[in-house]
Amino acid sequence: MSDVLRMGYVHARVTDLARAKDHYANTLGLYPTLEEDGKLYFKGWDEWDHHSVVLEEGGVGAVKFGFKVWGADALDGIEKRAQQFGDCTVTRMSAGDNREVSDGVRVHLPCIDHTFEFYHSMTEVGLEVGTHNPDAFPRHLVGVGAPMLDHALLMGEDIDTAARFFMEVTDFYTTERAQTDLSDEHQTIAYWLSASQKVHDIALLRGENGKLHHFAFQMRDWNDILHAADLFSMDDVPIDVGPTRHGITRGETIYFFDPAGNRNETFAGGYTSYRDRPTIIWTADQLAKGIFYHARELKESFTSVYT
Amino acid sequence: MPRLTVADSDVEVLLKPGETILGGLHRAGYAARTGCLRGGCGVCKVEVTQGSVTYAETVAETVLTPEERTSGICLICRAVPQEDTVIAPRPEFKLRCVAPFLAALARK
Numbered sequence: 001m002s003d004v005l006r007m008g009y010v011h012a013r014v015t016d017l018a019r020a021k022d023h024y025a026n027t028l029g030l031y032p033t034l035e036e037d038g039k040l041y042f043k044g045w046d047e048w049d050h051h052s053v054v055l056e057e058g059g060v061g062a063v064k065f066g067f068k069v070w071g072a073d074a075l076d077g078i079e080k081r082a083q084q085f086g087d088c089t090v091t092r093m094s095a096g097d098n099r100e101v102s103d104g105v106r107v108h109l110p111c112i113d114h115t116f117e118f119y120h121s122m123t124e125v126g127l128e129v130g131t132h133n134p135d136a137f138p139r140h141l142v143g144v145g146a147p148m149l150d151h152a153l154l155m156g157e158d159i160d161t162a163a164r165f166f167m168e169v170t171d172f173y174t175t176e177r178a179q180t181d182l183s184d185e186h187q188t189i190a191y192w193l194s195a196s197q198k199v200h201d202i203a204l205l206r207g208e209n210g211k212l213h214h215f216a217f218q219m220r221d222w223n224d225i226l227h228a229a230d231l232f233s234m235d236d237v238p239i240d241v242g243p244t245r246h247g248i249t250r251g252e253t254i255y256f257f258d259p260a261g262n263r264n265e266t267f268a269g270g271y272t273s274y275r276d277r278p279t280i281i282w283t284a285d286q287l288a289k290g291i292f293y294h295a296r297e298l299k300e301s302f303t304s305v306y307t
Numbered sequence: 308m309p310r311l312t313v314a315d316s317d318v319e320v321l322l323k324p325g326e327t328i329l330g331g332l333h334r335a336g337y338a339a340r341t342g343c344l345r346g347g348c349g350v351c352k353v354e355v356t357q358g359s360v361t362y363a364e365t366v367a368e369t370v371l372t373p374e375e376r377t378s379g380i381c382l383i384c385r386a387v388p389q390e391d392t393v394i395a396p397r398p399e400f401k402l403r404c405v406a407p408f409l410a411a412l413a414r415k
Contacts, residue, residue: 015346015365059367060347238344260367261347305342305350 001275002171003074004067004195007151007202008122009101010215011054011063014260020055023258027235028217029145033125034099041099044217045128045138046147050100053149053215060260060307062212064115065152065202066101067170067195072120079105081169087111087161093119109165112156113210118170143235144228150218150267151200155207155306162204163191175199175273176248176280178287189284192249199249199270211306214255216265222252228266229254241302245269247290248282255302262307309388313402314356314395320413325363328353328383328394332402336409339383340401346370346385353400355379358392 014020021040024030030042033051038058041051049068056063069075082090082105089108095101104119128138137145156162166172176192176199192200205213219225222243229243232254240263242254251270258264282290289296311320311331320331329351332339342350346366352375360381371382383394396402404410 013367015367019364059369061369240343257343257345257347259345259364261343261345261370263343300340301342301350305348307343307347 002195003069004170005070006068008068009052009066010152012262013059013061013063014055017057019259027143027237029141029143044146044148048124048127049122050125060262064117066117066119069118069120075105078118078170082107085165085169109162111158111161114154143231146217148218150216151202152215153203153205153213155205155211155213157209159191159204159206166193173275174279178282180284194273197272199273213306214263214265216267219266219268221268225252225254225266225268232256241299245293247293310391311388312393314393322388325387328386335413336404336406338403338405341384344384346382351383352380353383353394353396355381356393356395358388358390360386360388363387
C-alpha cells in the first residue's frame with residue numbers, strides 16, 4: 001500500500017494577490033488561514049490541516065505539490081526509492097521550510113519539470129464542523145464552499161517516466177489511462193494515478209514541461225456542482241467547460257479559471273477505486289467521450305490552454 | 308471613444324471607456340479564439356498594427372514578454388485600446404460573427 005495519504009497542498013502563482021484572495025475566499029469559499037510574506041494560505045471547511053492551497057504573487061502556474069504521508073518513517077523509504085529510481089533530484093526539507101509543515105522529502109522530476117514534496121504532518125487547525133457530534137456542514141459557508149482539495153492534472157513531456165516514479169517510488173496505481181490505440185506500440189496520452197481509493201490523486205498529461213492544467217476541489221454531488229456554476233456566473237468567473245460528466249473517472253465537473261488564468265475544477269462523484277480494480281483504457285478515437293461524456297467533442301481551450 | 312478595427316475585415320467597433328478588445332468584439336456580436344480570459348494563458352495574442360493598448364490588470368511577463376509588448380503583441384482579453392487601434396489577427400484567431408443582429412447594431 002502507498003504511504004501517501006493524499007495530495008495535501010498545491011502552491012500556485014497568481015498575478016494579483018488581492019484578486020486571487022477574492023476568488024479563493026469569496027467565490028470558492030476557502031478559509032484563509034494565513035497571509036504572510038506575499039503568500040496566502042487557505043483550507044477547505046472539511047480539511048483539518050492548516051492549508052491546502054498556497055498562492056504567491058508573481059507569474060502564473062504551479063510552483064509545487066505536496067503529498068502527505070502516513071508517519072515520519074515513510075519518508076525514509078520514499079527518499080531511498082527516489083534515489084534508486086534516478087532521473088530526479090532528491091533533497092531533504094526541514095520543518096518550517098514550508099510554513100506549518102513538517103520535515104520531508106522534496107523531489108524534482110526533470111522529465112516533466114515539476115516539484116513534489118512529501119511530508120508527514122502539518123499543524124492541525126481542525127474541521128470547521130469540529131469533531132464532537134459534528135453537523136453535516138458549516139452553517140455559514142461562503143460561495144461555493146469547497147470542502148477540500150482533490151487532485152491536480154500536470155503536464156509534461158515524459159509522463160511515462162513520471163508515472164513510473166509515482167508507481168515505483170510512492171506505490172500509486174493507475175486507475176485509468178488514455179492511449180493512442182490498443183496496439184503494443186501505443187503511446188500513452190495521459191495517466192490517472194491513485195494512492196488511495198480516490199479515482200485519482202494526480203493525473204499526468206503529455207504536453208509542455210512544467211505546466212499546470214488544473215487543480216481540483218472535491219465537491220459532494222452534482223447539485224453542488226450546479227450550484228457552483230451558478231455562483232461562477234454571479235461572480236463573472238470564466239467557465240471553460242461544464243457542468244458535465246467525464247467518461248474518464250465518471251466524475252462530475254466544471255472547469256473554470258482563477259483571476260490569474262490558472263484552471264480550477266470542482267469535481268464530484270467518480271467511483272471508489274481499489275488497487276486491484278482493472279485499469280480502464282481510453283483510446284484516442286474515443287477520447288472526446290472520455291473527457292466530455294455528453295458533448296463527445298474536444299474543446300480547443302481545454303486541450304490548448306494551461307499555465 | 309477609441310475605434311477598434313480588425314484588418315482585412317469589415318469589423319469596426321467603437322469601444323466604451325475601459326473596454327477590452329475582446330469585450331468590444333463580443334458586444335459587436337463577434338467571437339474569436341480565447342483561452343482563460345484572465346490574461347494567464349496567452350492563447351488570445353494578436354498584433355496591434357496601429358494604436359496602443361494598456362492593461363488594467365497585471366499580466367505576467369512569462370505570458371506576454373517585454374519583447375512582445377514592444378513589438379505590438381497584445382492579449383485581447385485584457386488589452387484596453389487607448390486610441391484608435393487596428394489589430395491584424397492571424398488565421399488561428401478564428402474571428403467569426405456569432406450574433407448578426409448585434410453586428411448590425413454595432414455598425415449603425
